[in-house]
Amino acid sequence: MAVDLELAPKRKRPAGEPCCEPIAYPEVQREAAVAMARVARALADPVRIQLVDVLRRHAGQVCVCELVPLFDLSQPTVSHHLRVLREAGIVGLERRGLWAYYYVLPEALATLAGWLS
Amino acid sequence: MAVDLELAPKRKRPAGEPCCEPIAYPEVQREAAVAMARVARALADPVRIQLVDVLRRHAGQVCVCELVPLFDLSQPTVSHHLRVLREAGIVGLERRGLWAYYYVLPEALATLAGWLS
DNA sequence: GCTCCAGATCGACAGCCATCTATACACAAA
DNA sequence: TTTGTGTATAGATGGCTGTCGATCTGGAGC
Numbered sequence: 001m002a003v004d005l006e007l008a009p010k011r012k013r014p015a016g017e018p019c020c021e022p023i024a025y026p027e028v029q030r031e032a033a034v035a036m037a038r039v040a041r042a043l044a045d046p047v048r049i050q051l052v053d054v055l056r057r058h059a060g061q062v063c064v065c066e067l068v069p070l071f072d073l074s075q076p077t078v079s080h081h082l083r084v085l086r087e088a089g090i091v092g093l094e095r096r097g098l099w100a101y102y103y104v105l106p107e108a109l110a111t112l113a114g115w116l117s
Numbered sequence: 118m119a120v121d122l123e124l125a126p127k128r129k130r131p132a133g134e135p136c137c138e139p140i141a142y143p144e145v146q147r148e149a150a151v152a153m154a155r156v157a158r159a160l161a162d163p164v165r166i167q168l169v170d171v172l173r174r175h176a177g178q179v180c181v182c183e184l185v186p187l188f189d190l191s192q193p194t195v196s197h198h199l200r201v202l203r204e205a206g207i208v209g210l211e212r213r214g215l216w217a218y219y220y221v222l223p224e225a226l227a228t229l230a231g232w233l234s
Numbered sequence: 235g236c237t238c239c240a241g242a243t244c245g246a247c248a249g250c251c252a253t254c255t256a257t258a259c260a261c262a263a264a
Numbered sequence: 265t266t267t268g269t270g271t272a273t274a275g276a277t278g279g280c281t282g283t284c285g286a287t288c289t290g291g292a293g294c
Binding site: 020023030037040041043044045046047048049050053054058061062063101110112113116117 | 150151160166174233
């Protein structure tokens with residue numbers, strides 16, 4: 001995303017008879033769009049969708065050692081997906097002794113869900 | 118995504134004292150997760166978020182020639198983003214004469230929003 | 235100290251993605 | 265029929281992503 005998303009018109013509407021009414025600029029501005037795209041990108045993988053689904057179904061916390069066997073993937077790959085979700089603010093992490101417990105932070109999902117509806 | 122997402126446990130829970138209760142398999146199965154990830158991936162770009170936002174705000178149809186000037190991007194790039202949204206079932210297209218009019222198909226978004234909430 | 239284990243990180247590799255320029259296509263108008 | 269215009273496609277390119285095996289880290293227990 002090496003693009004300045006500042007809404008900076010470059011081309012003009014075609015001359016002659018217009019094709020349609022002029023439209024308003026998007027109300028969702030750059031930062032909001034970037035934030036929602038970041039959450040959407042974190043959900044843009046079936047494994048991560050299923051990870052979030054499992055975590056939400058177990059409202060408490062789920063140990064990583066329970067998550068890995070659910071997928072036909074290596075432990076580092078599952079750890080990678082969990083990190084993507086963590087960096088998007090979708091899940092949180094608490095370490096207790098040897099184990100790591102993940103849980104859903106509903107706020108990020110709620111923001112996207114609110115815009116979608 | 119070269120991975121069979123059929124939930125096929127490979128590792129066992131650690132022996133000795135368990136770290137947590139066994140958890141249920143995700144209720145969202147493979148096909149549903151793949152479908153939602155496809156929609157999420159189509160929204161995983163700020164430009165596409167803003168395109169959807171503009172189209173939704175103009176419940177009718179919006180000509181491409183109105184969309185291109187909103188972004189600091191080339192016309193082919195905007196066309197590419199519109200195609201991604203089209204292939205994800207998020208927007209529809211109607212051509213009239215020289216012009217192409219895009220509109221939102223709310224169903225795909227509603228499915229994702231429903232799961233998120 | 236040493237060892238074991240859960241989990242994270244590293245490095246590599248293949249495939250995908252966003253962007254551009256150049257070009258093609260389809261329709262309109264002269 | 266030739267020219268012009270709106271939009272889509274093609275091809276190239278640099279960067280990002282998903283996956284793996286190997287390794288590191290840090291706590292538990294002896």
